[in-house]
Amino acid sequence: STQKNPQICVVGSGPAGFYTAQHLLKHHAQAHVDIYEKQLVPFGLVRFGVAPDHPEVKNVINTFTQTARSDRCAFWGNVAVGRDVTVPELQGAYHAVVLSYGAEDHQTLEIPGEELPGVFSARAFVGWYNGLPENQELVPDLSCNTAVILGQGNVALDVARILLTPPEHLEKTDITEAALGVLRQSQVKTVWIVGRRGPLQVAFTIKVPRPRKRLMELLLQTATEKPGPGAAHQAMATRTWGLRFFRSPQQVLPSPDGRRAAGVRLAVTRLEGVGEAAQAVPTGDVEDLPCGLVLSSVGYKSRPVDPSVPFDFKRGVIPNIEGRVVDVPGLYCSGWVKRGPTGVINTTMTDSFLTSQMLLQDLKAGLLPSGPRPGFAAIQALLSSRGVRPVSFSDWEKLDAEEVSRGQGAGKPREKLVDPQEMLRLLGH
Numbered sequence: 337s338t339q340k341n342p343q344i345c346v347v348g349s350g351p352a353g354f355y356t357a358q359h360l361l362k363h364h365a366q367a368h369v370d371i372y373e374k375q376l377v378p379f380g381l382v383r384f385g386v387a388p389d390h391p392e393v394k395n396v397i398n399t400f401t402q403t404a405r406s407d408r409c410a411f412w413g414n415v416a417v418g419r420d421v422t423v424p425e426l427q428g429a430y431h432a433v434v435l436s437y438g439a440e441d442h443q444t445l446e447i448p449g450e451e452l453p454g455v456f457s458a459r460a461f462v463g464w465y466n467g468l469p470e471n472q473e474l475v476p477d478l479s480c481n482t483a484v485i486l487g488q489g490n491v492a493l494d495v496a497r498i499l500l501t502p503p504e505h506l507e508k509t510d511i512t513e514a515a516l517g518v519l520r521q522s523q524v525k526t527v528w529i530v531g532r533r534g535p536l537q538v539a540f541t542i543k544v545p546r547p548r549k550r551l552m553e554l555l556l557q558t559a560t561e562k563p564g565p566g567a568a569h570q571a572m573a574t575r576t577w578g579l580r581f582f583r584s585p586q587q588v589l590p591s592p593d594g595r596r597a598a599g600v601r602l603a604v605t606r607l608e609g610v611g612e613a614a615q616a617v618p619t620g621d622v623e624d625l626p627c628g629l630v631l632s633s634v635g636y637k638s639r640p641v642d643p644s645v646p647f648d649f650k651r652g653v654i655p656n657i658e659g660r661v662v663d664v665p666g667l668y669c670s671g672w673v674k675r676g677p678t679g680v681i682n683t684t685m686t687d688s689f690l691t692s693q694m695l696l697q698d699l700k701a702g703l704l705p706s707g708p709r710p711g712f713a714a715i716q717a718l719l720s721s722r723g724v725r726p727v728s729f730s731d732w733e734k735l736d737a738e739e740v741s742r743g744q745g746a747g748k749p750r751e752k753l754v755d756p757q758e759m760l761r762l763l764g765h
């Protein structure tokens with residue numbers, strides 16, 4: 337019966353997917369959990385988001401690996417839900433489905449010039465240096481003197497740090513060799529981090545990780561210093577940076593030939609209202625900031641996965657009450673697609689445990705379908721009829737071993753594989 341052997345499906349193998357699975361397996365001794373992932377490799381933003389110079393954050397992978405190795409859990413990579421298999425098909429094969437597919441899109445600036453070469457989303461830039469296959473073509477041109485980052489959140493800070501850190505300090509991290517090569521040639525000397533509001537409203541996470549707190553203190557302490565104008569100072573200080581507060585991007589300025597970004601026009605703002613609710617309103621003044629690289633870091637965004645699943649386009653989340661998708665019994669959500677794209681891994685853990693609790697409560701109350709469900713067997717047949725070949729967790733462990741061995745010569749924890757074709761070849765697919 338359902339109560340005895342519930343078959344549960346989780347979509348997405350980032351922190352939300354793995355923490356949901358972990359909690360379900362721990363609190364129901366007979367539950368079986370299948371985790372579907374569209375990438376060939378697991379762990380979501382822990383692999384493709386977290387900065388390479390924050391290796392301690394990635395220790396959660398050890399816990400996720402324990403979960404994946406449980407004989408009541410399976411990982412199926414290379415399966416894009418919504419494309420290779422629909423959510424209703426999953427609902428038919430499982431007693432319950434949990435959507436934890438994160439936030440795959442980014443917020444656009446909606447200003448003229450945004451499409452110019454030299455303008456990238458921070459999301460794509462992060463994906464590039466972290467080896468996300470779809471961003472490997474990005475190869476940013478770092479031959480300019482100045483970069484401007486629009487947005488002052490954690491991601492903006494990560495990106496600024498990667499641009500400012502001497503490349504030799506990144507050599508022993510898991511940053512890709514290709515990214516390191518580009519960063520070694522970088523001519524970027526100045527990085528401006530621009531925000532609409534003031535120092536009290538910045539979106540850096542100050543409560544949780546200590547290194548962030550220190551970094552923020554450092555940033556705020558030096559924020560009022562302008563990059564030194566003197567020639568001697570310039571020659572000595574290899575790289576400088578600063579925060580620009582009360583500035584809202586109005587336009588990306590083109591170079592004289594119109595071919596690429598040459599600056600950003602900022603509207604000067606002032607605050608109306610108090611505290612967290614304070615709004616930045618334009619004063620009418622503008623400021624032009626010359627630069628050759630613009631990284632927009634104004635937020636991630638979830639996409640709807642399947643027309644059958646309700647989606648709140650305004651908030652960019654699946655409408656839910658404590659993880660129960662509104663009006664769809666047996667459907668749940670966790671992580672960034674449930675709460676919106678903010679919060680650290682720990683926040684995601686707490687909310688994923690809560691979603692799992694709701695699911696287990698519903699199971700206990702008899703609210704989930706009764707009778708056996710085929711689980712992966714049924715989905716496997718569907719996928720195979722569509723020419724989709726899932727990869728397993730042991731496949732990932734082979735790729736993992738290959739990455740670790742490729743990194744060894746250079747003293748790196750791993751050299752990430754970035755080409756899906758090569759990965760499939762290595763697996764003999």
Ligand code: FAD
Binds near residue numbers: 347373671673681684
């Ligand atoms: P994700 O981690 O994005 O996982 C979603 C997964 O779903 C992905 O693997 C994706 O490929 C998969 N997926 C998407 N669509 C489909 C589909 N259609 N079918 C199947 N699978 C799909 N937190 C910290 O605590 N410390 C940090 O240092 C830190 N640094 C960060 C740096 C960056 C640049 C970013 C963006 C975030 C950072 N975070 C950090 C926050 C942390 O990464 C998030 O809290 C967490 O990853 C959210 O988990 P999630 O599972 O909801 O989403």
